[in-house]
Amino acid sequence: MKHRGIEYSNSFFPTKSICLKIAFLLIFFLTGVLPAAYSYLDPGTGSFILQTLIAALFGALFVVKSYWQRIKSWFCRHNPEDNKSTVDSEVTNKQLKSESSEDKGAERFEKHAGRGSESE
Amino acid sequence: MLAEDQNQNKMTSERIASSFRDPAGFVFSREGQIYRQINFVGKECYESLIKSGFYDSLVKSGLLVAHEEVAVEPFDSNTSYKVIRPAQVPFTSYPWEWSFSQLRDAASATLQIQKTALEFGMSLKDCSAFNIQFVNAKPVFIDTLSFEPYREGEPWSAYRQFCQHFLAPLALMSRCDIRLQKLWLANIDGIPLDLASRLLPLRTWLNFSLLTHIHLHAGSQNYFADKAPSGQSQGKVSRNALLGIIDSLESGINAQNYKAKGTEWGNYYANTNYKDASAEHKKKLIEQFFDKIGSQELVWDLGANTGVYSHIAAQYSKRVIAFDIDPAAVEKNYLFCRDQKDCKILPLLLDITNPSPAIGWANEERRSLFSRGPADTVMALALIHHLAISNNLPLSLIASFMARICNYLIIEFVPKSDSQVQRLLASRPDIFPDYNESSFEEAFLTQFHLEASEAISESQRRLYLFKRLSM
Structure with a gap:
């Protein structure tokens, strides 16, 4: 475990904050970009600028990854479709329908209904 | 008129x-x-949102x-x-009440929504964790107005919020300590990235995603904090770059893990005074009590552990909130519920001796536990000794607290002779002369009417069904 909050002045290694400052000064002066913010939510100047600084690298990595995945899927065509849906599609629609019904009491679950048999 | x-x-x-x-x-x-x-x-x-077909797509996949x-x-x-x-959300919960996987699933759902949004020419304009609620133990995005048309080249305005609301707390819970989730309560807009960067171990600088989105991000915020943005020279973030950033955030989220082992109650059922017969009898009694009171809208199971008895309550109610103080128990319960179809149980983290407060603007923005109640029925099984002995609470205060949060109360009294109570008393003097069955009944009868009670077979415990007097 490191000792948090304590910075040793005679440390051989430069501190994190010095490294950061050097890195950002370099990047900033090399590129010198400042975006304008439009959002109602303050995105923070630093957050915007970081995105513009990492954009090229992450964009390139993403393109390489996409091509690599295409090549991979060409070789194994039997891969099932990646279904990322995390929620049963009927959940929210069904819920809305059931709430529209006038008689809410009728939706109460049967006293002895087992788990999973409670829908509608 | x-x-x-x-x-x-x-x-x-x-x-x-x-x-x-x-x-x-x-x-x-x-x-x-x-x-x-x-x-x-x-x-x-x-x-x-509507005309692009994006709304239909999100609702179909259950994400919105x-x-x-x-x-x-x-x-x-x-x-x-x-x-x-x-569609009405049955119970509002907050990130400081979620287990690790609940927060991670909420993060994944948010990124999935942003990726889908880009396909439809839209983009998320904020990434608040409060925009996610759990319905049937699955994360659902509830803010229909969080979308705006995507403008090619613009940086993502919700990037900072995603890092503060999701990546930073997950990294802290995964890499430092699971309890750091409670930093949320002091930071309503997510964990400040400079704080996260300072707390995270040095080895996280070697993780590309955390290095970029936490450490460099914090440095960038710090460096540009007092420098006003200028519209003269704009940096661009292309669509591919944005997809790359989202992909990297996704890798970062997926790299955070928490193994729910060594739970506070891990071996509880093995170490209690319960024999199989007692546990079975307790389950039967709970079923009998629910038979007596009829189906319930909302049940709170306080001290639910991994949810063994919550599942019985779920058979007799529309919604069960399974609270426990142990992050590992809540995590296990959530992972189980998540895999069930239309699970009626929502596991949440809660210290009942220090329930979630109301926080935010005017102390009204995020609600306290009390204001989200009362429940129709509260179950407090094997909880009373933790309140009365560990927390020195007089029985009368516990009774009046319970009367504030429910109409029906199913509560188990655990006597001093029980090994669990003996364990609590092992390292301290017994200053609880009134902790016994008759004092317990006396205290609760000032607030409740006794509907039923029965000793749990082959144990020294007793299960009670109370109904609040003012009903």
């Missing part, structure tokens, strides 16, 4: 306290129903709460474009 209508409207409608940030609209409640008013300012975004447009009186007719009625 209009003035009368508006007065009537004001009397019955209430603007939801947390809904004030977005000029595009806000949420209000009327006669127990939640509505969202879409202002003229939000018209374009809302129409893009469904809604219907309704012809009801708006809350503020001067600004209103439309009013929608979203």
